[in-house]
Amino acid sequence: MKGLKIIVAVKQVPGTDEVRTDPKTNSLIRQGVPGILNPEDRNAVEAALCLKEKHGAAVTALTMGPPEAGDVLEEVFAMGVDKGILLTDMAFAGSDTLITAFILSRAIIKSGRFDLILCGRHAIDGETAQVGPQIAGFMDLPQVTYAEEIVLEKGFITVRRDLEDCQEWVKVKLPAVVTVTSRINRPRYPSLYNVQTACDGSLLTTWGAEDLKVPASMLGLDASPTVIKKIFEPDHKKRGEIIPGDEKEMAASLIEKLKGVNVI
Amino acid sequence: MDFDFTKQQKLARKIARNFAEKELEPFAQERDEKAEFPVEAVKKIAELGFMGITIPKEYGGCGLDTVTYVLIVEELARYCASTAIIVAVHNSVAAYPVYLLGTEAQKKKYLFDLASGKKLGAFALTEANAGSDPASIRTTAELKGENHVLNGVKTFITSGGTSDIVIVMASTDRSKRGRGITAFIVEKGIKGFTVGKKENKIGIRASDTCELIFENCVVPSENILGKPGGGLFAALKALSYGRIGVAAQALGVARCAMEECIKYSRERKQFGKQISDFQAIQWMIADMATEIEAARLLTLKAAGIKDEDRPFSAEDSMAKLYASEVAMRAATKAVQIHGGYGCMKDYKVERCFRDAKVIEIYEGTSEIQRLIIARSLLK
Numbered sequence: 001m002k003g004l005k006i007i008v009a010v011k012q013v014p015g016t017d018e019v020r021t022d023p024k025t026n027s028l029i030r031q032g033v034p035g036i037l038n039p040e041d042r043n044a045v046e047a048a049l050c051l052k053e054k055h056g057a058a059v060t061a062l063t064m065g066p067p068e069a070g071d072v073l074e075e076v077f078a079m080g081v082d083k084g085i086l087l088t089d090m091a092f093a094g095s096d097t098l099i100t101a102f103i104l105s106r107a108i109i110k111s112g113r114f115d116l117i118l119c120g121r122h123a124i125d126g127e128t129a130q131v132g133p134q135i136a137g138f139m140d141l142p143q144v145t146y147a148e149e150i151v152l153e154k155g156f157i158t159v160r161r162d163l164e165d166c167q168e169w170v171k172v173k174l175p176a177v178v179t180v181t182s183r184i185n186r187p188r189y190p191s192l193y194n195v196q197t198a199c200d201g202s203l204l205t206t207w208g209a210e211d212l213k214v215p216a217s218m219l220g221l222d223a224s225p226t227v228i229k230k231i232f233e234p235d236h237k238k239r240g241e242i243i244p245g246d247e248k249e250m251a252a253s254l255i256e257k258l259k260g261v262n263v264i
Numbered sequence: 265m266d267f268d269f270t271k272q273q274k275l276a277r278k279i280a281r282n283f284a285e286k287e288l289e290p291f292a293q294e295r296d297e298k299a300e301f302p303v304e305a306v307k308k309i310a311e312l313g314f315m316g317i318t319i320p321k322e323y324g325g326c327g328l329d330t331v332t333y334v335l336i337v338e339e340l341a342r343y344c345a346s347t348a349i350i351v352a353v354h355n356s357v358a359a360y361p362v363y364l365l366g367t368e369a370q371k372k373k374y375l376f377d378l379a380s381g382k383k384l385g386a387f388a389l390t391e392a393n394a395g396s397d398p399a400s401i402r403t404t405a406e407l408k409g410e411n412h413v414l415n416g417v418k419t420f421i422t423s424g425g426t427s428d429i430v431i432v433m434a435s436t437d438r439s440k441r442g443r444g445i446t447a448f449i450v451e452k453g454i455k456g457f458t459v460g461k462k463e464n465k466i467g468i469r470a471s472d473t474c475e476l477i478f479e480n481c482v483v484p485s486e487n488i489l490g491k492p493g494g495g496l497f498a499a500l501k502a503l504s505y506g507r508i509g510v511a512a513q514a515l516g517v518a519r520c521a522m523e524e525c526i527k528y529s530r531e532r533k534q535f536g537k538q539i540s541d542f543q544a545i546q547w548m549i550a551d552m553a554t555e556i557e558a559a560r561l562l563t564l565k566a567a568g569i570k571d572e573d574r575p576f577s578a579e580d581s582m583a584k585l586y587a588s589e590v591a592m593r594a595a596t597k598a599v600q601i602h603g604g605y606g607c608m609k610d611y612k613v614e615r616c617f618r619d620a621k622v623i624e625i626y627e628g629t630s631e632i633q634r635l636i637i638a639r640s641l642l643k
Contacts (some may be wrong), residue, residue, distance in 0.1 A: 039535050071274075071275075074271060074275050075275065075278065075279075078275060078279065112303075189279065189281075189283050189312055190275075190278075190279045190282075190312075191283065191311075191312045191313050192276055192279060192280075192312055192313030192314060192317065192326045192328065192336075193312070193313040193321075193326050195275050195276050195279070195313075195326065195332075196272060196326070196327055196328070198272075198275060199270070199271040199272045199275055231478060262267075
């Protein structure tokens with residue numbers, strides 16, 4: 001295999017402690033909320049850097065968002081990522097997961113040869129876990145989700161997935177898409193040594209809709225099939241319930257209650 | 265005048281904040297209580313470049329500016345003031361004078377190891393009878409052949425016990441007082457150099473403060489830093505940078521005190537409402553925020569002057585004086601707002617209070633800073 005090329009899809013998300021929603025527009029209020037690198041995307045970056053250190057690889061990070069989303073690319077550059085592509089264009093605004101994955105896959109194709117696409121399992125804002133699999137769909141690539149270990153060998157990767165009742169090892173021919181969970185590794189901290197290079201623009205490429213040669217009619221909110229019916233904040237006021245009685249009565253009562261809410 | 269930070273500065277601050285929040289804060293209280301040096305944290309922090317923040321890349325540093333240094337030290341101090349001073353002392357009064365005044369041979373031998381954090385640095389000027397008046401030091405360095413023989417005792421040396429390389433001020437000609445002081449680069453482990461008493465301090469307890477003893481300690485004369493008799497000049501240059509670092513540390517402690525108050529006053533209820541609803545509390549927090557902002561601007565201005573290589577009139581002293589007193593006032597108000605809980609070690613403001621008192625004193629007391637400022641105006 002020639003030098004391994006890894007693409008990592010990363011996303012800037014609002015810091016979770018401060019997320020608020022707008023009940024009128026059914027959307028997240030992002031103004032004034034600090035953006036952070038999506039936690040599991042950080043794991044994906046770490047997985048890419050580990051493969052780079054072990055086998056030698058060029059790692060490119062890819063993100064889509066407003067110009068400020070470039071901040072997360074600077075952060076991953078400081079972790080050791082070689083290059084970054086920022087996809088930013090007003091035409092992309094409002095894209096749902098399907099259109100986002102479409103735009104990302106067009107950018108991956110434009111970026112040239114690649115062997116492995118890594119994504120975080122899900123983003124902490126939308127929590128859909130859809131974009132990774134959708135990229136695989138658009139690009140007709142094999143995919144393995146919820147990866148907790150990745151082993152590379154001669155044009156294949158073997159991926160461990162920890163499922164509820166078993167451990168699964170999946171061997172896949174490259175190129176492939178893999179989404180990782182937070183348990184795959186402990187991400188390294190970005191280094192101050194890399195700060196200058198990370199911010200001087202030398203590692204960054206910016207593309208818009210025209211660069212990807214995609215008509216605006218296929219992009220953004222209007223092209224997105226997802227409709228958000230309602231968005232609301234969870235009710236934190238609900239308290240636990242103390243079930244009275246002796247042990248047998250409590251157990252019987254608990255079983256009835258769980259059946260009543262279709263848990264068992 | 266641009267009040268916005270550059271991308272580099274913002275990224276460095278973010279890196280420092282994330283690291284400090286995850287790696288320093290969880291252990292800060294325990295280390296304070298045990299007066300335990302943060303060995304592992306300093307090792308990790310060194311790998312990430314924190315020990316050579318402003319040292320150019322060709323000497324193994326990160327090549328960042330002093331404004332970035334201020335932002336980084338503030339973030340570290342917000343979560344652990346002891347680790348912040350270990351980093352600040354190492355950068356400002358140990359590595360920096362070697363970069364500024366060292367020969368190429370000295371830089372090759374010492375600066376790479378300092379900037380990479382492979383070796384920890386300290387600065388030894390203070391003695392039992394020479395604190396605010398550094399010209400009166402009694403440690404001597406007598407020329408014997410190609411060496412100098414050091415004799416004397418240094419006190420209150422930050423990182424004294426844990427450091428590997430110490431910049432030591434000794435008198436090579438006592439008749440000349442200040443102009444007879446020479447700076448030496450002294451390595452730990454050489455004969456005649458021992459670490460004495462470790463002090464049991466009121467605050468900044470996880471940083472070790474020790475006595476250093478020189479007893480017929482033979483140091484090669486090639487280890488003279490700068491010119492013979494130029495030690496006080498070296499010390500003043502280093503201490504000027506040091507004051508900016510300590511001002512940044514004070515900002516971190518003051519911010520910790522304020523942020524803890526904002527959190528606590530929203531949780532604590534008295535008379536049926538959150539205490540943050542009471543104007544008495546609001547005003548104290550408003551004063552803290554205003555003073556912290558003013559102290560930060562002063563500190564950043566001093567850092568900016570250093571980055572532009574313009575001469576200080578007294579901005580570094582003003583920053584250290586004001587920021588350290590702001591930290592003390594903020595910590596005092598913070599303990600007051602926390603009431604009885606503020607006197608308990610379970611609450612961070614108790615540590616802020618003790619740390620702030622130390623910050624008012626080391627790197628030049630408030631009184632010495634006022635003296636320097638007054639001299640700059642009345643000369």
